[in-house]
Every structure is written in C-alpha cells, then in structure tokens.
Amino acid sequence: MKKFTFEEKIDTRSGFGVGLVEAGRLNSNVVALCADLIGSLKMGDFIKEFPDRFFQVGIAEANMIGLAAGLTIGGKIPYTGTFANFSTGRVFDQIRQSVSYSEKNVKICASHAGLTLGEDGATHQILEDIGMMKMLPHMVVINPCDFNQTKAATIAIANHYGPVYLRFGRPAVPNFTPKDQKFEIGKALLLNEGADVSIFATGHMVWEAIKAGEILEQKGIDAEIINIHTIKPLDTAAILKSVQKTKCAVSAEEHQVSGGLGESIAQVLSRNYPLPLEIVAVNDSFGESGTPDQLMEKYGLTANDIVKAAMKVVERKAAMKTLSV
C-alpha cells in the first residue's frame, strides 16, 4: 500500500474560498453570490478583491439561483454560495428549470454537506443532494476530497460551460492531494493499485478509504483505491477497468444510500459487468446533532466500515467462485 501523508488538516470550504479568488483573477466574467453565509462559505477574500463582482442576496436562496441564471445571459459565470441543503433541496425546481433545463453556466457551490456539519443537526445535514443533482440532465456533480482538490475544482469549473454542482464540507480534514494539481472533471484518480478489491470513494470518505486500505493490507487484502471526485459524469471506463481486475467493489460516500455514488456504480456494474458490490453510505435515515466524528461512527461512515464492507465483498467473490466450480 502506498503511503499517504499530510501536513495539515484544513476544511474543504477554505479550498473553495481560495479557489474562488483564483478563478476570479483568471476570468473577469466570474461573479459570486451569497445568501447570508459569507463567513461559512469563505467568500470574504473574493469580496475584498472583487467587490463589484459580488452580490449579497440575503436569506433568499431561490432568488439567488434565479439571479445566477440571469447573470449567465450576458456571459457571466456565477458561483452561488450557501449550505448544501439550501443549495439543492430548497431550490430544486429553480435549479431544474432555470439552470439545468435551460443549460445555464451556473456553478452551485455547496458547503456543510453531509453529516460532518455536526451539531446543527438533521435540518442542515443534507444527505440527498448528490442524488437530486445527479438526476438532473446536463448537471455535473463534483465532490472533492480535500482542500487542494476543492481549490483545483473551483478553478476548473469556470472553464467548463454548463451547470455544475460543487459539494464540500465544514470540518478540517487531512489535506493530502498535491498542491496546485490540475483538476480534470470526470476523471477518476487511481490512488493505490491493488488486486483484491476496488474501493471507490468520494469527498471526505476518500481519506477513510486510504485508512481502510492500510488496515486491509494488514489482513492480507490488497485494495485498489480510486478517488471518484466527479460523480457525474462518472468515469465508467476507470471503474470497469478496476473491477475487471479485482472482481469486487466497495463504494464510500457521505450521503444517503439512495441516489448516491454507490447507486451510480451499481448501475454501471449491473449493466456491464455484474459482481459483488457493497455500498458504504447512510442507510435511509436522517442525521442528528453530534460531533462529526461521533456521527460518522454512528452512521457507519468510517474506515472500519469500509474494511468490513471490503471483507464482505471479498468473501462473496470467493463464494461465487466456489459456486461456479
């Protein structure tokens, strides 16, 4: 197993903040909107540097999405910022009609996604956003894993014409991917080559997958670990290439089991190459208040849960072999 190290823990939303300033410098059409959460979204630096290209809309997310759609008519590239819940569920029809169906170049940037938002509880912990966004035609769905990757993604999406959902989080997490990496939308990243099981992880769960890989190695299981930062379009080729070798897979995401990455992968496998898959995700339940670590543990989203799932699919694979003999 390759060694992964990090110098510091830092929140992915800060990566967004830094990336947004950079995107603004690179392209004068980049503008930003926020619904009374400037600090939480780390948009302060952009506002300082480009005060005329920032629009405070107040607590009015539906209006914000409509405004963003309008700003694209005339060539602007609007980045909207609020929590993931208010970025998606609250404004689904505004996104569907004015952004996605109308193919507008809006970047919906969503912080505090998933359980790791912590103490605010279930009203704010959206676990259905990937599902809602990936169902929309034309929409690109990105869930980067750390600060560096979130920054890179924030810069890259300005160069992609069309609606994008960029999902990131609140807590400080290991920053282990390369500084100033190039971000390629839709390209899965092979982190560790392995022969026994493929682990496909997205967002905060990528680091958990790496930790799981280390534990599995001690158990004699050689895990291939792939960072699926783009859930849509999904890198089907990379997924199939990996499972043709390992013959079993685990997916991991900080999201509801319905509608997430695992479900997308299940679709790819059942259509092309059916084999054992376990999905590490929240099992049809709302979250609750607690610290991020407590919640990830209670809802089964830790490295250990990935390990258990990996052992299960490896077993299922073996059982299938016996059956076919």
Add this chain to the structure above:
Amino acid sequence: MLIENVEKTTTVEELKKIASQVRRDIVRMVHCCSSGHPGGSLGCADYLVALYFREMKHNTQFTMDGINEDLFFLSNGHISPLWYSVLSRAGYFPASELGTFRKLNSRLQGHPATEEKLPGIRIASGSLGQGLSVAVGAAQAKKLNKDNRLVYVLMGDGEQQEGQVWEALMYAAHHKVDNVIAAVDYNGQQIDGPCDKVMSLGDLKAKYESFGWKVLECAEGNKMEVITETLQKAKSLTGQGKPIAILLKTEMGYGVDYMMGSHKWHGAAPNDEQLAKALAQLEETLGDY
C-alpha cells in the same frame, strides 16, 4: 399540567425572574456543546417566557394536535436553546435534559425536531422561512375544528428575506386567518451583519399592512411589562378578519453585556471565561439544571 389564564397568578416580577433563569440556561447550554445560537435566543427570552408562563393556554401533557390549546411555532429554529429552556422550565420535560443539547443521541437537537419526540415541538424548523406557512395551516385546522384557541409563531427579521414568508402573509390575509399572532424578532441583525446592510427589509410595518395584516409595534421587546401589554392587545384584536403581526424590537444578546448590539454572537458559543462573565450578570432564580 394545564397552564391557563396564568396571568392571574404569574406577576411581571415573577416572569422576569423566570427569564433570568432561562438566560442562564441558554448560555450554559451553548457553552456546554461549544455551538449554537445565543444571540437571538437571549433577545427573545422575555417574549417566550411571557407566552409560556402567562399569555398562552397550553398543556404540558403534550399532544401533537393541541386541541383547545394555544399553539406555538418557532420558525427561526436556530434559537432552539431558548425554546428548550422555556419548555423544560414550564414542565414539558426535566431541566436536567438541557445538558444534552446538541449532543449525540439527545432529544434536544441543534434545531427543533419531532423525530426524537421532544414534548412541545410540533414541526421541525431550522431551514428558515417555513414556520409561518405551518402556523397558518394549523390555525385553519383550529377553525375547522371549531377550536377557538390561538396560534403563535415567531420568525427572525433576516428570515423575512425568504419569499415563502410573503406567500404565507398573502395567503393568511386572503383567507382571513385571524386566529394567528405572528411575531418578528426585529433585532436588526443576521449572520453577515445588520439586516440593513445585508438586504434591507424596508418599511416592514407598511409591507405587512399592505399585505392585509394588522400590525402592532412593540418598541421594547425586552421589557416584560411592554411585552405582556402588547400580547394582550394582540389577543383582543384576533377574530376580526385579519391576521395579527407583532414587530418585536429586541436586542440580540440581551442580558449579557458583551453579546449585545452585534451580530457576532448570532451563532457563536462563549468560552469558559466568557461564560463566567455572562453568568455573573444573570441571577439564578429557579436553580441551574
């Protein structure tokens, strides 16, 4: 316990004492979990105490339907510590449970929820802008049930920026939902700063009036005498074909000097030293939990 017409028994002085304890609860709760929203909670403490300990008829043997009771809905769900403290001090659940606020496996969620079945809560809130619609619906259910009790709802002023509030305002006037009393916590602050800077509300009174509401202004929303007077006036105006609004001028953070007059304490918890400083300003009247 059925709390009815308690105005005869609970004096303004007693209400003030309760409010002081509620404020202690609030700062201790947010300190204990290092998160939550003290600013708005402290600011609305007097109003909620007046409602629950004097102006509302309600039963601490909680039922979801609350037939023949006055109902209260908290639309600005982030001030949950206040509501939890008031509910427990009124007798809905033991005050000792306040120490579980925002912790794993607690009934006292960061924002009010029904999933954990905390007595006193009838709907989840936290995503802003939804409570007025719910209150108006519940008020219509009361009318259909020939239940002549009232429905109270509290919203934030920043929250007024949500379009759904205005959909509900228009609807309530159109349908003559005159058994609802909606208060706006008019503290002039929200997360990113003063409402006037973030997204001005303009002449809120004129806006509500033009939407067909009867509007009362409560210039001193942290003064118990003024609050109870305003509430009695509001009650007397129900049943006359118009929904009633109270613009409740409060001060964010009221009662803790260093939290007052700024949006900084909207959603920040005090540290140990700050807690001690806050508690020194608030009399312990009912015993800390």
